[in-house]
Amino acid sequence: MPLASRSLTGIQFAAPREEETLEINAATVKLTDLASCGGCAAKYSAARLEELLAGFVPAEAENLLVGLAPADDAAVYRLDDERALIFTLDFFPPIVDDPADYGSIAATNALNDVFAMGGTPLLALSIAAFPEELPIEMLAAIFSAADEQVRASGALLAGGHTIRDTEPKYGLAVIGTVHPNGVWTKSNAQPGDAVYVTKPLGTGLIMTGHKRGQIGTQQLERAVGWMKTLNADAADVLRKFRVNAVTDVTGFGLFGHSYETADRSGVRIVLESERFPAIDGALDLARSGVRTSGDPRNRDFAGRHLTLKGVPESLVSLGYDPQTAGGLLVTLPADQSASLEAEFAARKLFLRRVGAVEEGSGVVVAG
Numbered sequence: 001m002p003l004a005s006r007s008l009t010g011i012q013f014a015a016p017r018e019e020e021t022l023e024i025n026a027a028t029v030k031l032t033d034l035a036s037c038g039g040c041a042a043k044y045s046a047a048r049l050e051e052l053l054a055g056f057v058p059a060e061a062e063n064l065l066v067g068l069a070p071a072d073d074a075a076v077y078r079l080d081d082e083r084a085l086i087f088t089l090d091f092f093p094p095i096v097d098d099p100a101d102y103g104s105i106a107a108t109n110a111l112n113d114v115f116a117m118g119g120t121p122l123l124a125l126s127i128a129a130f131p132e133e134l135p136i137e138m139l140a141a142i143f144s145a146a147d148e149q150v151r152a153s154g155a156l157l158a159g160g161h162t163i164r165d166t167e168p169k170y171g172l173a174v175i176g177t178v179h180p181n182g183v184w185t186k187s188n189a190q191p192g193d194a195v196y197v198t199k200p201l202g203t204g205l206i207m208t209g210h211k212r213g214q215i216g217t218q219q220l221e222r223a224v225g226w227m228k229t230l231n232a233d234a235a236d237v238l239r240k241f242r243v244n245a246v247t248d249v250t251g252f253g254l255f256g257h258s259y260e261t262a263d264r265s266g267v268r269i270v271l272e273s274e275r276f277p278a279i280d281g282a283l284d285l286a287r288s289g290v291r292t293s294g295d296p297r298n299r300d301f302a303g304r305h306l307t308l309k310g311v312p313e314s315l316v317s318l319g320y321d322p323q324t325a326g327g328l329l330v331t332l333p334a335d336q337s338a339s340l341e342a343e344f345a346a347r348k349l350f351l352r353r354v355g356a357v358e359e360g361s362g363v364v365v366a367g
Contacts, residue, residue: 029134029135029138030097031094031096031097031099031102031138031168032094032095032096032097032211034093034094034131034166034167034168035093035094035167035168050301053068053071063077063078063079064076064077064078065077065078065084065180065183066117066183066185070187070264072117072185072186072187072247073088073113073116073117073186073247073248074086074087074088074113074114074116074117074119074176075087075088076117076119076178076183078180081180082179082180083177083179083180084119084177084178084179084180084183085175085176085177085178086113086114086117086119086174086175086176086177086178087173087174087175088110088113088114088117088173088174088176089110089127089171089172089173089174090106090109090110090113090171090172091106091110091127091128091169091170091171091172092106092109092169092170092171092324093167093168093169094168094170095203095207095227095324096207096224098224099138099139099141099142099145100141100142100144100145101145101224101228102142102145102170103141103142103143103144103145103146103149103170104145104146104148104149104228105224105227105228105324105325106142106146106170106171106172107124107145107146107149107150107171107172108149108227108228108229108230108325109171109227109250109324109325110124110171110172110173110174111124111149111150111153111155111172111174111230112230112231112248112250112325112326113174113248114153114174114176115230115231115232115234115235115248115328116184116231116235116246116247116248116328117176117178117183117184117185117246118178118182118183118184118235118239118246119176119177119178119182119183120154120155120176120177120178121150121153121154121155121174121175121176122154122155122156122174122175122176122177123155123156123158123174123175124150124155124156124157124158124172124173124174124175125157125158125159125160125161125172125173125174126143126146126157126159126160126161126162126170126171126172127160127161127169127170127171127172127173128142128143128160128161128162128163128169128170128171129162129163129164129165129167129168129169129170130162130164130165130168130169130170131164131165131166131168132164134168142170146170146172149228149230150172152230153230153232154232155174155176157172182239184238184243184245184246185245185246185264186245186246186247186257186260186261186264186265186329187245187261187264187265188244188245188265189244189245189261189262189265189267189269189331189357190244190265190267190331190333190357191267191357191358191359192333192334192356192357192358193244193245193331193332193333193334193356193357194331194332194333194334194336194337194353194355194356194357195258195269195271195329195330195331195353195354195355195356195357196328196329196330196331196332196340196351196352196353196354197249197254197277197327197328197329197330197351197352197354198231198234198327198328198330198344198349198350198351199226199229199249199277199323199326199327199328199350200226200277200278200279200282200327200350200352201249201254201276201277201278201279201282201318201319201321201323201326202223202278202279202281202282202283202285202286202318202321203223203226203227203279203321203322203323203324203325203326204253204292204294204295204321204322204323204324205281205282205285205286205290205291205292205317205318205321206219206220206222206223206279206281206282206285207220207223207292207324208285208290208291208292209281209285209290212290214285214288214290215281215285218280219279219280219281219282222279222280222281223279226279226325226327227324227325228325229325231248231327231328233347233349234327234328234344234349234351235328237340237343237344237347237349238328238330238332238340240343241332241336241339241340241343242332242333242336243330243331243332244331244332244333245261245265245330245331246328246329246330246331247260247261247328247329248326248327248328248329249323249326249327249328249329250322250323250324250325250326251294251298251322251323251324252298252301252302252322253294253298253302253319253320253321253322253323254271254276254318254319254320254321254323254329254354255271255298255302255306255319255320255363255365256298256301256302256320257329258271258302258329258355258363259301259302259305259306259362259363261329261331262305262357262361262362262363263305263361263362265357266361267357267358267359267360267361268357268358268359268360268361268362268363268364269331269355269356269357269362269363269364270355270356270357270358270363270364270365270366271319271354271355271363271364271365271366272354272355272366273311273312273315273316273319273365273366273367274315274367275352275353275354275355276315276318276319276352276354277350277352277354278318282318282321283314283315283318286313286314286315286317286318286321287314291317292321292322294321294322295317295320295321295322298320298321298322299320302320302363305362305363306362306363306364306365307362307363307364307365308365308367309364309365309366309367310366310367311365311366311367312367315367316365319365327350331357334356337353341353
């Protein structure tokens, strides 16, 4: 409680609060018990974010290739005719209890924004907030795993900033490089495109179900494996093709990110729910009524722009499920589909066609 209050020129200021201290048993502490929600489910409501940014005047500069008009997965600034820099940052509370997995997943989620823009990561800085009561060994595992993942992406983890907080948070600010003519955005989907995803869906459902004790370790390990998978290899294959729109499927779910792509591109995206790929166990959890804290926010954001045609509620829930370190959502001319699928198969990479782009607006989901 505030100790007192004082005023200055009519403005009321609360006196400093006494510092909170946590009683943490180092031997038994679970990271997820210290978080109100984890992973990309912690994202601020997309609907409220739209309202907030509506009154913000975007910066304008000749060399700012991607900024807030329209916003994308990262900002892009052209240095010269051959080079552009990609800037992004991402952080969130723990989605898993294992410190190394948490560090790796958080790093993957941030690095994947660079791949979603067509670029290659170059340099990263840590963004961290932890209770001082957490064991140093736990924090070291988080940082070490993140460093390993950054190196796997071809970049370097070169520093960062750490503050005290009662709720743990970790992520990265990342700089990447890209040719100015090779930038991918979510705002150029074209009628006649096929729509693909490069990872199965359901990380939010799996993590929520596991925390409630409704699934075992096998499903958890599969979900963690997908969340620790960089989108680097998928992006490498896509560079061989004339892709029109790319984004990554994260906190706003498949439906939210599909709507953003359709809206920014001035098209309609038609999704085939029967083709939605799900991590093993995710649909069973959806049928049992499991939902994440991000589910209602995603429905609030994308629901009014969706037309559902005979879609089972379990698949609706999968479409709204917030993903952490999800795969890429890609649109490209349908006549390249066979070649794309063959390339992904040859590299033993996951790929699933989930829909098509047509003239119109919004998102239609067919049963």
